[in-house]
Structures are given as C-alpha cells and as structure tokens.
Amino acid sequence: xxxSYNWLKEYVPKLPxxxxxxxxxxxxxxEVEGVEVVGKDTVLExxxxxxxxxxxxxxxxxxxxxxxxxxxxxxxxxxRPREDKSLxxxxxxxxxxxxxKLCPRYSARVVVDVxxxxxxxxxxxxxxxxxxxxINNIVDITNYVMLEIGQPMHAFDLDKCDAxxxxxxxxxxxxxxxxxxxxERGEKITILDGGEYNLNENVLVIADEAEPLAIAGIKGGKxxxxxxxxxx
Numbered sequence: 523x524x525x526s527y528n529w530l531k532e533y534v535p536k537l538p539x540x541x542x543x544x545x546x547x548x549x550x551x552x553e554v555e556g557v558e559v560v561g562k563d564t565v566l567e568x569x570x571x572x573x574x575x576x577x578x579x580x581x582x583x584x585x586x587x588x589x590x591x592x593x594x595x596x597x598x599x600x601x602r603p604r605e606d607k608s609l610x611x612x613x614x615x616x617x618x619x620x621x622x623k624l625c626p627r628y629s630a631r632v633v634v635d636v637x638x639x640x641x642x643x644x645x646x647x648x649x650x651x652x653x654x655x656x657i658n659n660i661v662d663i664t665n666y667v668m669l670e671i672g673q674p675m676h677a678f679d680l681d682k683c684d685a686x687x688x689x690x691x692x693x694x695x696x697x698x699x700x701x702x703x704x705x706e707r708g709e710k711i712t713i714l715d716g717g718e719y720n721l722n723e724n725v726l727v728i729a730d731e732a733e734p735l736a737i738a739g740i741k742g743g744k745x746x747x748x749x750x751x752x753x754x
Contacts, residue, residue, distance in 0.1 A: 523567070523568060523570060523579055523652075524565050524566070524567050524568075524651065524652045524653050525565065525566045525567075525568055525581060525652070526563050526564075526565060526581065526648055526651045526652060527540055527543070527563060527564040527565070527566060528562070528564075528648075529648055529651075529670075530581060530584060530585050530588065532597070533581070533582055533585035533586075533589075533596060533597055533598065534585050534588055534589050534592075534594050534595070534596060534597070535595065535597060536594050536595065537588065537594070538592070540557060540564045540566070543566070543588070544557060544566065546588070546591065546592055547566075547568065547588070550591045551587055551588075551591055552568050552569055552570055552574075552578070553568070553569045554566055554567065554568055554569075555567045555568070555569050560650070561647060561651075563647070563648075565651050565652070568584065574587075576672075577672075579672050580668075580669065580670060580671050580672030580673075581669060581670050582670060582671055582672075583671075583672055609632075609634070611630070611631065611632050613697065614632045614634075614680065614696075614697060614698065614754075615630060615632055615680070615697065615698050615699070615700060616697065616698075616699045616700075617630055617699070617700050617702070618699055618700070618701045618702070618703075619702040620701060620702060620703040620704075621702065621704055621726065624704070624726045624738075625702045625726065625738065628700070628702050630700060632680065632754060633660075633754065634753070634754045635753070635754075636660060636752055636753055636754060638659065638660065638748070638749070638750050639658065639659050640658065640659065641656055641658070641659045641662040641663070645662055645663075645666055646662070648669070649662060649665060649666065654669075657748075658748060658750075660677050660748045660752065661677060661748050663677075664676060664677050674739055676728070676736055676742050677748050678700075678735055678736075678746040678748075679749065679752045679754075680698060680746075680754040681753060681754060682745060682746040682747075683698045683700075683730040683735065683746055684698075684730045684731055684732035684733070685697060685698050685699065685731055699730065699731050700728060700729075700730065700735075701728075701729045701731065702726070702727075702728055702729075702738065703727060703729060704723045704724070704725065705721035705722060705723060705726075705727045705734060706723065707721075707722050707723055708720075709721040709727075709733070711727070711733075711734045711736075711737065711741075711743050712743060712744040712745070713737070713741040713742065713743055713744060714741065714742050714743070714744055716744070719737070719741075721734065721737075725737060726738040726739075730746070733745070
C-alpha cells in the first residue's frame, strides 16, 4: 500500500525523515518496496504482511505501528459526526442482510441535501499520492476514509435505488432497502468503468430490491453511481 509521509506525520509529529523511517520500518516491521517524491510529499510503498492487514492497511494503523516501534507520541482525533436529530434513518432506508455468514454486519448512513463538487485540493493531492483518482467530493470522501482508517466504504445515490413497494404502506413509498445477499445465477452487473460481469451464487452483492448495486467489497455498480445530480 502507498502511504503519504505528510499524512503519517499528522499522527506522529516527530516522525523521522523519510530515509530514517524506511530503515526503521524495514528493520522492525515491514519491507518498504519503494519511495517516491510526489509534489511536496514523499510516498512510501510498504508491503504489509497478510496477518497485519487488518490493523496496518491504513494511515492511522501504520502511524500507530511506527509510534510503537519507534517510541514516538501518537496523536489521534476524536471524530463526532454532526447529525440532524429530527431525521431518522429508518424513514429513508432499511438494511436486509440475507447471508450473515458472509456479512455478519452492514452499516449505513443517509446523507441528505448533498451538493456535488470537486474535493478540496489537499484531499485530491493525498488521493493522488496514494494512487487514487479524484472523482467528486462524495466519492473522494469514501476513498479518503478508507485510506485513513482502513474501512472500505461505498456511496450510493439513494434516488437511483429501486424500492419494491408491493407490500408497503403508502407512507413508506419512498423508503429504500439495501439488501446484502448472494447473487442469483444469471444476474449481471455493469460496474463503474462500464464493464459488465456475469454473476453466480458464489458472489456476494449489495443490492436494492430489484438488482445488484455493487459486488461487495470489490466493485461499485453503474446504476446507483454518484453524479452531478445526486441529492442524497
């Protein structure tokens, strides 16, 4: 994985210079496969072992490792989302996990009154340094959070998700459901880059009540793609 030196330094203020950091990591933690100067940043490509992927495939995870092996102070941030308590997610969305062995837990939030725009330059620079292409503010935020804390995320356009209202009350007509299930044999999905995939029952998908929206943890689908007209 590619790590931004400037980003790591936010968590470890006394982070050693890149050359010494490479030596520290190579001798006491992970092999550094490459070092590259990108603009005003330095990017380290670090080979994280499989047994450490869960806690080190993120900037804060790698910063925690560096702080531990180098005896440096770790600076962390307490994140608290700003929520409108008058709105309830249950009025917009429900979650139906049909295969709890493959997906024990699925979390979601609804964001309303969205305005699509470019991400701030500093965020774009960090994404580019880590090998990702900036798209728009919403997509970039999900990728940024993944790089920061290691939690894969995906954003769907709520208005593009289909609702099956056959058995719903009239006041639930606009409520959507995210379904986590195995794909059905013969189902297809068109992904974000335009490619089409044939699915089978061995593939876990994130779906609405009509069809797959994403191949779980791998590829997002075109149907509910975030675009310039996205509002929620």
